[in-house]
Amino acid sequence: MDRKIRVAVVGASGRMGREVVKKVLAEPDMELAAGVARTSGPIDLGRMVGMEECGVLMQNDLELALVTSKPDVLVDFTGPQTAFSHTSLAIKHGVRPVMGTTGFTPEHIQELDKLCQEQGIGGLIAPNFSIGAILMMRFAAQASKYFPHLEIIEYHGDQKLDAPSGTSIKTAELISEVREEIRQGNPREEETIDGSRGGYYNGFRIHSVRLPGIFAQQEVIMAEPGQALKIRHDSYDRAAYMPGVAIAVRKVMTYTGMIYGFEHFID
Structure with a gap:
């Protein structure tokens, strides 16, 4: 213009x-x-x-x-x-x-x-404007086609109001577009402390960490027998x-x- x-x-x-x-x-x-x-x-x-x-x-x-x-x-x-x-x-x-x-x-x-x-x-x-975070989401969605067993862990400061973060929800949505629902874990597992396994989303779990001094990080952990893949993004400022x-x-x-x-x- x-x-x-x-x-x-x-x-x-x-x-x-x-x-x-x-x-x-x-x-x-x-x-x-x-x-x-x-x-x-x-x-x-x-x-x-x-x-x-x-x-x-x-x-x-x-x-x-x-x-x-x-x-x-x-x-x-x-x-x-x-x-x-x-x-x-x-x-x-x-x-x-x-x-x-x-x-x-x-x-x-x-x-x-x-x-x-x-x-x-x-x-x-937009839950996240970081170009690096967007690439992390995109790579995780692409990898989930080959590593469908996964969990998301997101880290933010202790004053953040919502959990899980908008970024982790958006990541889960992108993964779910290309990955069929698989209910992971032992079907007989029980939480001895309520919430230990994190939030359930389309067969996998999202975990929210809230601690002082942390800015914004997220990792998607994927695993198959004999190997694991971690895709992580860290924002410092x-x-x-x-x-x-x-x-x-x-x-x-x-x-x-x-x-x-x-x-x-x-x-």
Whole structure:
């Protein structure tokens, strides 16, 4: 497009939101239109992230920000409790949502896709924007054709609200598209401590680890008699997600409808 893409960031004062603000300010084809946070005062967003003043002050009302700043895209890394309402509000005002939050049901996604189609705009819901994590999911799905016995272990900090993670659920969904359900383990096994075997998904298990000091890791362990294969991805910093966010902001301007999963943007 001839002009810069105007981007609003909700949750702009949070740890992920600050990274998104910095990324948008650094991209030559993007313009920061607004930043929204319910618990922050009217600070200049450039100063907030340690950069030069940009002339955009923090706001605390999302709908007012959408109406007054007229962004093209809304980027949201807030939380599952506000995911659906924020997405619906953005679409209502003709703003393309790029959602890094979890908490969407299949019915939510279907409804949001219909709303996007009616407005003639694109949208994206992505459990993970890390290109390395997307490749991990893709490799795991490919390998599961040959190693159908598997388990997923995901690791996050102890303040993460949802379990299992959106990334592990998306990984399980991709695996299940190419792998028939196999109920693993001894059919007579019993959990002497409830939940020891993890969450059940299509015949295999997902385990969620929550500990302080951990950022985000996931491994898919596959095994057959005499051999094992482990596919693992480690994120050490929120900056790992920003190249993917930039790709998403550009791509969401080019299509109509709601897409679920950043992997659709990776060739």
